[in-house]
Amino acid sequence: MQNFKRSIKLCLRYRWTVVGGVLSALAVAILWGANIGTVYPFVEVVFKGQSLRDWVDVEITKTQQLITDQHAEVAKLNNQQKTAPSEARSALARQVELIEIRCLADQKALEGLQRMRPWIHTYLPATPFATLVWVVAVLMVGTVVKSGFLIISTIFQERLRQHGTLDLRKQFFRRTLRMDMGTFNERGTHELMSRFTYDMDQLGNGLGILFGKALREPLKMAACLIGAGFICWRLLLLSLVVAPLAGFLINRLAGSIKRANRRAMEEMSQIYQVLSEAFGGIKVVKAFTGERYERWRFSNKNREFFRKAMKIARYDSLIRPLTEVMGMITISVAILAGAYLVLNQQTHLLGLKMCDRPLSISALLLFYGLLAGVSDPARRMSDVFGHLQRAAAAADRIYQMMDREPTIQNPVRAVKLGRHRKALTLSGIRFAYPEGDEVLRGIDLEIPFGQALAIVGSNGCGKSTLANLIPRFYDPTHGKVLIDGVDVRDMRLGELRGQIGIVTQETVLFNDTVINNIRYGTRRATREQVIEAAKRAHADRFIESQLDDGYETNCGPQGSRLSGGQRQRISLARAVLRDPSILIMDEATSQVDPESEQVIHRVLSEFIRNRTTILITHRRSTLELADRILVMDAGQIVDIGTHEELIRSSAHYARLFQQHAAA
Numbered sequence: 017m018q019n020f021k022r023s024i025k026l027c028l029r030y031r032w033t034v035v036g037g038v039l040s041a042l043a044v045a046i047l048w049g050a051n052i053g054t055v056y057p058f059v060e061v062v063f064k065g066q067s068l069r070d071w072v073d074v075e076i077t078k079t080q081q082l083i084t085d086q087h088a089e090v091a092k093l094n095n096q097q098k099t100a101p102s103e104a105r106s107a108l109a110r111q112v113e114l115i116e117i118r119c120l121a122d123q124k125a126l127e128g129l130q131r132m133r134p135w136i137h138t139y140l141p142a143t144p145f146a147t148l149v150w151v152v153a154v155l156m157v158g159t160v161v162k163s164g165f166l167i168i169s170t171i172f173q174e175r176l177r178q179h180g181t182l183d184l185r186k187q188f189f190r191r192t193l194r195m196d197m198g199t200f201n202e203r204g205t206h207e208l209m210s211r212f213t214y215d216m217d218q219l220g221n222g223l224g225i226l227f228g229k230a231l232r233e234p235l236k237m238a239a240c241l242i243g244a245g246f247i248c249w250r251l252l253l254l255s256l257v258v259a260p261l262a263g264f265l266i267n268r269l270a271g272s273i274k275r276a277n278r279r280a281m282e283e284m285s286q287i288y289q290v291l292s293e294a295f296g297g298i299k300v301v302k303a304f305t306g307e308r309y310e311r312w313r314f315s316n317k318n319r320e321f322f323r324k325a326m327k328i329a330r331y332d333s334l335i336r337p338l339t340e341v342m343g344m345i346t347i348s349v350a351i352l353a354g355a356y357l358v359l360n361q362q363t364h365l366l367g368l369k370m371c372d373r374p375l376s377i378s379a380l381l382l383f384y385g386l387l388a389g390v391s392d393p394a395r396r397m398s399d400v401f402g403h404l405q406r407a408a409a410a411a412d413r414i415y416q417m418m419d420r421e422p423t424i425q426n427p428v429r430a431v432k433l434g435r436h437r438k439a440l441t442l443s444g445i446r447f448a449y450p451e452g453d454e455v456l457r458g459i460d461l462e463i464p465f466g467q468a469l470a471i472v473g474s475n476g477c478g479k480s481t482l483a484n485l486i487p488r489f490y491d492p493t494h495g496k497v498l499i500d501g502v503d504v505r506d507m508r509l510g511e512l513r514g515q516i517g518i519v520t521q522e523t524v525l526f527n528d529t530v531i532n533n534i535r536y537g538t539r540r541a542t543r544e545q546v547i548e549a550a551k552r553a554h555a556d557r558f559i560e561s562q563l564d565d566g567y568e569t570n571c572g573p574q575g576s577r578l579s580g581g582q583r584q585r586i587s588l589a590r591a592v593l594r595d596p597s598i599l600i601m602d603e604a605t606s607q608v609d610p611e612s613e614q615v616i617h618r619v620l621s622e623f624i625r626n627r628t629t630i631l632i633t634h635r636r637s638t639l640e641l642a643d644r645i646l647v648m649d650a651g652q653i654v655d656i657g658t659h660e661e662l663i664r665s666s667a668h669y670a671r672l673f674q675q676h677a678a679a
Contacts (some may be wrong), residue, residue, distance in 0.1 A: 019411040020404075023219060027180035028166035034227075037172035042233040047162035048389065049239030051299065055153045055385040067147045068140045070208045072133050079126045086119040118363070121372035165558045169232060181216060188212065188418055196424040197489040206292040210285035211417055215410040218281070222407015230400045231391035240389040247383045251357070255350040255387065255486045262342035266335065270405050273331045277409035280324040287317045325614040328402070343391045350387055354380045424488055424509070431506040435516055436499055436597035439464050440486070440628050443667070444495035447481060455481050457651045465597075468629040470642035472672055478651040479632045483600050487516045488632070499598075517596030521603035523583040525575030530559055531567040533575075534589045541593055543567075552623065553589035554615045558582060581611070588619060601638075613637065633671065645669070 028034055066074070090112055097108045141147045192208060199206075223343045244252045294301060294310045301310055353365055354375065361374040377385075445459035455478045463469050472477045484490055485497050488504050497504045504512055525533050534546050541549075546567070549557040562582075563569040575583045591599065601620070613635075620641055631642055639645060645662055647655040655666040662669040 017408050019415040020219075020222065020408040023180060023184055023223065023407075023411050024056065026183045027223060029183075030176060030179050033179070037169060037176060037227055037231065040169035040172060041235050043165040044162055044169055044232055045235035045239040047158050047165065048236045049243050049386065051155055051158045051162065052240065052385045052389045053243065053382065054151055054158075055382050065195055066143050067142055068136050068142050069142055072129055072136050076126065076129050076133065079122055079129065081120050082491050083119055083126065086115050088121065090115050090119070093378065094628060104676075105609070114363075130311060166232075172230065173228035173231075175222055176227045177220055180223045180303050181220040184219070184414070185212070185216060188216075188414060188609075191418045194422050195420065196422045197484070206289035207285050207290070210281070210288040214284045215281055215413050216290075218277075218410035219407050219414060222404050222410070223406070224401055225403040229396055230384070230404065233396045233400070236393040237390045237397075238267065240393075244383050244386040244390075247379050248354075248375060250368070250370045251353055251383070251415075252500060254353055254365075254370075255346050257349065258342050258345045262338065265338060266401060267287050269331060270336060270401050273328060273402055273405040273410050276328045276331060277406040279292035280321060280328060281409060281413055283317065283321040283324050285320060287314070291315050291318050292562050293310075294609065302578050305522055308491070314410045328406075330403040335401055336395065339398045343394055347384075347391070350384065354383060387646040424491060426508050427506050430508040430511070431502050431509055433500060433511065436628065439501040440598065441497075441498040441501075442482070442485070442495070443498065445482070445485065445492045445497070446494040447478075447485065447490065447492045454493075455651050456492070459651075459653060461646070461653065461656075463628055463630070466626055467644065468624050468631060468642045470631040470633060470639050470645045471648060472632075472639075472645060472669065473654075474672070477648045479648055480602055482631060482648070483602060483630055486598065486600065487513050487518065489574055501630065516600065517591035517594045517598070518586050518600045518602070519584070519591050523575065523580070523587045525571045525583055527573045527576070528573065529565075529568050529570055530586060533571055533586055534593055536590055538593050544651055546589075546593060547679045549593035550586075550589045552592050553585050553619050554577060555582070555585040555589045558585070581615075584616060585619075588616060588623075592619075592623060597627050599627055600632075601623060601630070602632045617641065636673075647672070 027460045093108050093115070097112075100108060141150050188211070212602055241252065285339040290310070290313050294314070301307060344556060353370070356362065357370055358375050358380050363369060363371050363374055373641060421667065442459050442461040445456050445461075447456040448454040459482065471482065473479050481490070485492055486504070488497075488509060491505060499507070499515075500513075526536065531543065531546050534550060535541050538545075547556060548565075552560060559569070560566050569577075571577055571583075571586075575586070578586070612638075617637055620638075620670050624641065629641075631638055633639065639659055643658075644656060645659055646653060647666055649668060654668050655662055657665070663673065
């Protein structure tokens with residue numbers, strides 16, 4: 017429950033909302049007990065044909081007479097003690113002590129009645145029926161007011177729930193964006209989406225329950241228990257003798273519910289994975305008629321979730337019967353013990369003192385009514401345990417992700433670096449992904465500022481991995497990446513990546529306008545600067561002439577409303593606007609048509625001047641932009657030189673070039 021407590025603290029920051037919620041819940045509880053309290057005047061006064069004025073006069077007279085009789089009895093017993101044998105005196109003294117205790121209790125009751133008498137005679141009706149009307153009116157007003165406070169309590173409850181989940185979502189999203197690329201590759205977006213949606217909903221429901229039922233219902237129970245305690249607290253303790261056992265059993269059951277919920281949430285993340293893969297790869301699914309297989313996969317995961325959900329349901333189903341059985345035992349003990357005391361007008365049960373004065377039938381009925389008033393909140397609380405355990409399991413999963421520290425972090429004391437002007441150096445680089453083989457081995461490379469370096473090699477040789485080390489998407493296992501002699505690990509990530517522009521094979525556009533996609537990463541750029549960048553990327557013409565709303569056209573999810581060439585040019589315009597000192601092009605023209613490729617190359621031939629450029633490609637037209645070409649194989653540098661030099665001296669490069677020329 018520790019992580020669930022952390023989410024509760026987010027809600028507690030909204031102090032006035034918490035105070036309002038607690039006070040309104042307390043008002044509901046007090047009025048709940050007060051409404052049950054109207055049982056007493058119904059039974060004791062109205063049904064005996066009396067008004068409250070008659071009742072208080074009769075009670076005062078009866079109590080005064082009872083006190084007089086008790087004094088007389090004490091005097092009689094004291095006289096008997098004088099003449100009684102020594103062995104009988106202790107018994108007589110014990111009787112005197114009991115009568116004096118009862119007399120003291122009656123005296124306190126008399127004082128209370130005498131204080132109430134002027135108020136009752138002044139403000140309450142004089143006839144039995146008018147008294148009945150007054151009691152009913154009080155009951156109705158109390159119910160209406162209680163309902164009003166219940167509405168207020170529910171609103172405060174929802175505010176706290178929404179505030180808590182809102183803050184937690186923001187924190188979770190902020191922390192997730194800070195995580196390094198390895199976390200996203202390891203967990204996958206389906207796992208993150210499951211925790212952002214399903215788990216967050218379960219946690220939000222738990223917070224709503226906590227500040228709603230879990231707050232109101234125990235207060236209602238407390239109000240009734242306090243009322244019953246005023247009537248006869250010893251009888252109340254006797255009635256609640258099974259409460260510790262019930263608490264122990266429910267606590268054991270709660271642990272099982274939490275574990276079952278955690279497993280169900282893990283299964284839900286697997287369902288998200290199937291959905292993400294099937295919908296994300298729908299083109300492949302349809303092309304290879306994989307619909308039946310995807311249905312089978314989805315059905316299997318659904319069945320697993322169903323089995324775990326049913327296990328939770330079985331655990332949940334035990335809570336209400338358990339509370340009802342324990343409640344019935346409590347009521348049964350109270351009925352038997354209370355009936356014995358009233359019917360025999362006793363103050364002791366099995367030698368144990370239960371009360372100072374014998375209970376009246378009206379007081380006992382009110383006692384039973386208050387215990388019954390405990391049962392309804394207890395029944396509602398049986399639903400709370402499952403929700404809270406589900407929320408606790410969700411909190412564990414959410415905070416498990418939030419508490420992970422990214423391996424790529426800003427240095428404690430960052431080195432300030434101006435705009436890159438000298439050289440990009442990779443020294444003794446070795447790299448392996450977690451629990452994987454080494455991908456890069458002994459890379460030593462220096463790229464002077466302003467030079468364009470193309471990297472070629474077979475798939476899986478480490479080209480993209482090498483490029484990913486420069487913006488610190490990953491850190492090398494051994495070695496250093498230096499910009500102008502400064503290790504990138506000694507620079508702030510924002511400053512480092514602010515100098516780097518990246519255009520990849522899979523163009524990433526967001527479901528936003530064209531202008532906002534170009535301005536992404538350079539949010540302060542003016543409209544004029546965006547248009548100028550689009551012109552330099554040869555994108556302005558098609559944006560203005562082919563898109564319905566020009567720069568305000570929405571690109572659609574992942575840029576789906578644009579062609580591949582249009583997406584790539586917008587991506588290039590984004591890089592142009594950023595004006596990076598280091599440009600990384602990772603197979604940027606491999607999926608565009610020849611016409612778009614020619615346009616992009618014209619842009620690049622101008623744009624790469626006076627900036628360090630890394631081109632990952634096999635295309636001859638792109639290689640022509642490079643000053644040097646680096647040949648990689650199996651994570652190592654095989655050769656480096658110009659195209660003409662490598663064709664003559666490198667058999668590996670010549671073979672690669674011929675393969676891609678033929679393709």
